[in-house]
Amino acid sequence: MGSLNRLRSAHQADIKGKGILYEDDDAPIKLVDRDDSFVIKEFGLALIGKILNPKKQNVEKLLQTMPSQWGLSERITASDLGNGKFLLNFMTEEDLNSVLRRGPFHYNFCMFVLVRWEPIVHDDYPWIIPFWVQLIGFPLHLWTDANLRNIGGRIGHVDTLELTEGRMLIDVDSRRPLKFSRKVEYEGDEVTIEIKYDKLFKHCTTCGLLSHEKGYCPNVDVRSRLQHVERPVFSRLQQNQDVSRQNWGRDALANTRATQQSSLQSRGIQSSQYYTSKPLRSDDMSTLGQAARYWEDDSSRGRHSDRIIRSRDDHSRRSRYGGARGAGPYARPSEKI
Known part of the structure; x- marks a missing residue:
């Protein structure tokens, strides 16, 4: 009976947090593996991806856009895994391979990783981008399988080599800066070859990383970065x-x-x-006390010279006040002799 009470009290202490040991709380939690066959069956037709430029890319919008661009929006199940990672589940192997052949991939003109899922536990997983690479300026007489693989091994892991086409499929680590030129030496002579990546989109032209552009490069001085961003x-x-x-x-x-x-x-x-x-006539009594008015010349009234001539020959006007112009109402009376 006493042992039962002790177990009950210990259980209550665990519930209330009094029985928790905090000494090894920061130690990694060990996970238990399960049957590999079940895992392979569940994620055998899955692609896992990760965005590389969080300032320019959004996982939710990417999952809404890319399946439609591939024409497989009804046959792909997308899941956001957090931390910029996502999972794409396919219904058939043909659809999965058709998408992989479209790589390397980009969204919003920035690269993102998309590979076939593997049971790998790592914070940076996935990080491999397969690039078709061409070497420009390479001496033709040294264009051999061994030389190309030697150069490709300095860039990444050589997956496929097409000697006649002059290109290599290289698995490039997206965490490392891209190399765009290398020096090669033959019998004491050096030559610089240019490395061209097929379907490469925005990247930092200063340090070569895919995670940012030149305006956000930590290797560039802050003042120069602000000028680069704000000057446009x-x-x-x-x-x-x-x-x-x-x-x-x-x-x-x-x-x-x-x-x-x-x-x-x-x-x-x-x-x-x-x-x-023309000015207003002075003998017009109806306009006395008003301001001077003007009117345009009227052809029906005749010209000014005609009116003068007519008034000079008009005898009725002379006899209007006793036959003489001077005998008007304002004429002085003649003095009697």
């Missing part, structure tokens, strides 16, 4: 400001010309009215 933005803003200033100056010049033209036109109209108009 500043130049675009400055260019837009210059364009807006040019447009503003062009519009201001056009408005000034339009204003001057309208001013000249208005002056021309006023001057034409000034020379084609």
Whole structure:
């Protein structure tokens, strides 16, 4: 009975955390292997991948985009494994091989790893990218199987060698910087050969890594990196400001010309009215007390000279006030003798 109570108290202590030992808490937890046949059957038709540039790539968007580009969106089951890794399960071997033949792979113009799944436990797994590599500037008389494999072994693991085509399929470690040139020596003479990677997209041209671009390279000075990133933005803003200033100056010049033209036109109209108009007659009693008015020349009234001639020969006008112009209402009376 006492032993049963001790077991119960120990169990309660474990539940409350009083019986946990923290001395070896940081030690790795050992995992138990299971039947390999079951694992191979479950993941035998799977590809495992990993993005290399987290600043430019997103796993969720990649899994939504790539199966559609391959035309297998209905026959692929995708899973996000976290830490930039993902798993693609296929229904047939033909679909899996058709995707592998499309490599190397890129998303958002940055490379990502995609290989056949293997039971490997490592933080960096997977990291191998198969690249078809060509050597440019290599002496033709030294183009042998041994020499090519010797050079390819310095780049990565040579998987396939096509001697007639002059290229090699090399498994490249994406954690290491890419090499784009190497020096080779033959009988004391050196020559520099260029290494060309087929279907290589964005990478750092300074250090050769695939995990970032030149603007984010840790080997570049901070000031140079900021200039590399911000200078295009500043130049675009400055260019837009210059364009807006040019447009503003062009519009201001056009408005000034339009204003001057309208001013000249208005002056021309006023001057034409000034020379084609006549002053108001002084004997028109209905306009007394009003401002001076002008009217345009009316052809029905006749010209000014015609009116003068007619008024000079108009005898009825003379006899209107006693037969003489001087005998008008404002004429002085003649003195009696």
